[in-house]
Amino acid sequence: MKSAVLTGVMVWLVASSTIAAPPPLFSSDNAFKATLTAPLSQAYAQKGQEKRLYLDGSWSYLEDGETVRLPVKIRTRGNYRRKVCKLPPLQLNFRKKELQDTLFDGQNKLKMVSPCRSGDKYQQLVYLEYLLYQLYALFTPHYFETRMVEVGYSDQGVDGAHWSSVNFLLEDVDDMAARSNMEEVEIVTPKRQQLDLGETALLELFQYLIGNADYSSLRAAPGEDCCHNVKLIAPEGADSGFIPVAYDFDSTGLINAPYATPPESLPIEEVTQRYFTGWCKEEARFIEARARLNAEREAALALFSEFELLEKKYRKRAVSYLEKSYKTLNNERMFKRYILERCRGDVIKG
Numbered sequence: 001m002k003s004a005v006l007t008g009v010m011v012w013l014v015a016s017s018t019i020a021a022p023p024p025l026f027s028s029d030n031a032f033k034a035t036l037t038a039p040l041s042q043a044y045a046q047k048g049q050e051k052r053l054y055l056d057g058s059w060s061y062l063e064d065g066e067t068v069r070l071p072v073k074i075r076t077r078g079n080y081r082r083k084v085c086k087l088p089p090l091q092l093n094f095r096k097k098e099l100q101d102t103l104f105d106g107q108n109k110l111k112m113v114s115p116c117r118s119g120d121k122y123q124q125l126v127y128l129e130y131l132l133y134q135l136y137a138l139f140t141p142h143y144f145e146t147r148m149v150e151v152g153y154s155d156q157g158v159d160g161a162h163w164s165s166v167n168f169l170l171e172d173v174d175d176m177a178a179r180s181n182m183e184e185v186e187i188v189t190p191k192r193q194q195l196d197l198g199e200t201a202l203l204e205l206f207q208y209l210i211g212n213a214d215y216s217s218l219r220a221a222p223g224e225d226c227c228h229n230v231k232l233i234a235p236e237g238a239d240s241g242f243i244p245v246a247y248d249f250d251s252t253g254l255i256n257a258p259y260a261t262p263p264e265s266l267p268i269e270e271v272t273q274r275y276f277t278g279w280c281k282e283e284a285r286f287i288e289a290r291a292r293l294n295a296e297r298e299a300a301l302a303l304f305s306e307f308e309l310l311e312k313k314y315r316k317r318a319v320s321y322l323e324k325s326y327k328t329l330n331n332e333r334m335f336k337r338y339i340l341e342r343c344r345g346d347v348i349k350g
Contacts, residue, residue, distance in 0.1 A: 019141045020179045023106040026145035033150045034061040041157030047076040047088045084259045085116035114167040130168045132249040138296040145171040177233040185232035194240045201289040204278030209325045211253020211274045217244040254321045280343035
């Protein structure tokens, strides 16, 4: 068993060394400031519509001491958050040809994650979600890059409102896949056997670690490609070995957003209750995945305990949540009961 675990971890380490450098926007972790001027109230008014129009706006920021102004189109995005948030998240749509030799060179459409409502509480939740992307990146070479940005909003609507918040930008899925010399797999319902079992086990244990049941590596909403809060990537033309990459963590128990509710199909009442929803594989796969989580345990806890923008109570709560998750994963009796015996379906070998 031990040799299988070590072999799996070594394969992961070799794979991580083949990841290409990110584009300029995501080559730094430093936050920057920007201003978005657009008919924001008009965009928010469309949040309940399935088909929403892009609206013209302007995005400006400082680069090398000079103000750079870029035309941008915006619209609300997301599924659940778009409908429940007073300030729903936005998609920024730039023109690639106008971004050459700027910080945004190579970008096109960017998701921006922002506070659901005004107030410090919701700002703290954005910091927590930002850190969950950094957490995931500790464990796997396949993850979405992020960049924090303090945005000043100027509404061109009727009231002409102004406000600001700290948000983060999310790398486009095509760019994320390209860093691994792969591409997004556009498939409606993949088979379990088509997924990379090691990376899938890692994703599933990670979701348990942070208390997330709002995802699927096999299914999506009707009419959409797979998967729910997961993207599949693979080398061009591959019909197996699909690597699942997680995103969208606002419904996790670690964050515990006021609007988050667990899936009705699960026997839990609060999102803070951990419930494993992974698919059954050989035990060695989960042991290997646990080893990868354990290898970065101290760094994982430090991400939250040392993040200065988090208020003390949110730091303590996040660290406590992770410590309890790690305790379960590393207690053999609990690991067997809550992971190995709770997985779904027949054991997939390979």
